[in-house]
Amino acid sequence: MSSLEGKRLAVLGVGKIGEAILRGLFTAGKVKKDQVSGSVASESSRDRAAKKLGIKVGLSNQEAAQGCDILLLSVKPQVMPSLLTDLKSLVSDETLIISVVASMTTEKIQSALGQNCPVLRVMPNTPCLVGEGMSVICAGTYANQGHIELAQELFGSCGKTAVLKESLMDAVTGLSGSGPAYIYLVIESLAEAGVKVGIPRDVSTLLSAQTVLGASSMVLESKAHPALLKDAVTTPAGCTVDGLLELEEGKLRVTLIKAVVKAAERAAQLSP
Ligand SMILES: NC(=O)c1ccc[n+]([C@@H]2O[C@H](COP(=O)([O-])OP(=O)(O)OC[C@H]3O[C@@H](n4cnc5c(N)ncnc54)[C@H](OP(=O)(O)O)[C@@H]3O)[C@@H](O)[C@H]2O)c1
Structure with a gap:
């Protein structure tokens, strides 16, 4: 019961x-x-x-x-x-x-x-x-x-x-409490990228959101380290590695880490 x-x-x-x-x-x-x-x-x-x-x-x-x-x-x-x-x-x-x-x-x-x-x-x-x-x-x-x-x-x-x-x-607030907003930004950006390379916007948004959902499910269900799952997509001399290099150059990793740290710091200051 x-x-x-x-x-x-x-x-x-x-x-x-x-x-x-x-x-x-x-x-x-x-x-x-x-x-x-x-x-x-x-x-x-x-x-x-x-x-x-x-x-x-x-x-x-x-x-x-x-x-x-x-x-x-x-x-x-x-x-x-x-x-x-x-x-x-x-x-x-x-x-x-x-x-x-x-x-x-x-x-x-x-x-x-x-x-x-x-x-x-x-x-x-x-x-x-x-x-x-x-x-x-x-x-x-x-x-x-x-x-x-x-x-x-x-x-x-x-x-x-x-x-x-x-x-x-407060750390949790900065990660999973605020996190959906960060991921919407990622989905929006990937969808915009799809439009840039010629995919119709509605299909591009579907591709982007379903890719985020699928990748999340892989992490949760396989319990594998995300880096191993990333390696499985990255063929030597293929196209994914070129995309990853752009993300590293744009400091995606450090930017996401800083976003969570800032939001967690702010979370600690909200209570009157
Ligand atoms: N949004 C999120 O993703 C999220 C996630 C986790 C935790 N939280 C926490 O949840 C809380 C609410 O956030 P929210 O995004 O849901 O804000 P929200 O949409 O602005 O909701 C706040 C609600 O409180 C009502 N309210 C204001 N003064 C009140 C009073 N004196 N007595 C009873 N109700 C009153 C508001 O009514 P009116 O519309 O009539 O002003 C509104 O319905 C925040 O403390 C936030 O930290 C939010």
């Missing part, structure tokens, strides 16, 4: 990532729509989210969180202080708090709530929307193995999960 069965879930801040997680959960059948309530700040977002997701969405965090077993916090970091103030009188040691908010530590959340609540910090990414998300989970002081397993079930329904120590969460 699912440990989510019969649990009431409130998503506080049903924006891009909140919606992606909910869609993944609904598609996987892990929770029913009538188990979920949500909150947003504006009437336009309320109407949009309620219509798109078919759940009850309101403008009051307290109303949405009332009587819920799990509170998923998915607002921007700067909104967290006021959200936690809204929730303080509602939560108990039995309420599981799951925050997907970048930068804010479990310790800060615990102390703002002033309770011994189990708090988990999770860094998902937007491909949760299509069941291919990557979510990294870490636990606060009062969260136990059962809470981690519940989060693995919840986020596992919209992709893969990993459990890491909290000191790595």
Whole structure:
């Protein structure tokens, strides 16, 4: 039996990532729509989210969180202080708090709530929307193995999960949290390149995106080092090596490494 069965879930801040997680959960059948309530700040977002997701969405965090077993916090970091103030009188040691908010530590959340609540910090990414998300989970002081397993079930329904120590969460934010944006840039650039060499744009985009998907699947399924898989494409004196040399000259490797480092550094500064 699912440990989510019969649990009431409130998503506080049903924006891009909140919606992606909910869609993944609904598609996987892990929770029913009538188990979920949500909150947003504006009437336009309320109407949009309620219509798109078919759940009850309101403008009051307290109303949405009332009587819920799990509170998923998915607002921007700067909104967290006021959200936690809204929730303080509602939560108990039995309420599981799951925050997907970048930068804010479990310790800060615990102390703002002033309770011994189990708090988990999770860094998902937007491909949760299509069941291919990557979510990294870490636990606060009062969260136990059962809470981690519940989060693995919840986020596992919209992709893969990993459990890491909290000191790595900003690094995770810079890699897999922001990562889809880097890869969209790669896909866009490869598609543009296809157009440059004469391939129709729609076909070129398909070639580019499916190549990224296929290469990712090869890494995940074969568990081989990416360098070995690259060698298998690179025939001596063939064309791939010429393409690789251009990428090395353009410093693709070091540029990607620097992008993750910068984003991770910035992630550490977001929390108010
Ligand atoms: N996007 C990602 O890829 C991603 C990945 C991992 C983690 N995250 C984290 O997820 C959080 C949300 O990011 P997002 O990209 O989903 O942002 P977003 O699309 O702007 O969503 C934020 C949501 O919070 C709502 N909100 C604002 N003030 C509120 C309040 N006082 N009470 C309740 N709801 C309120 C907003 O409503 P209105 O629309 O009415 O303003 C909006 O629906 C951030 O902390 C981010 O670090 C994002």
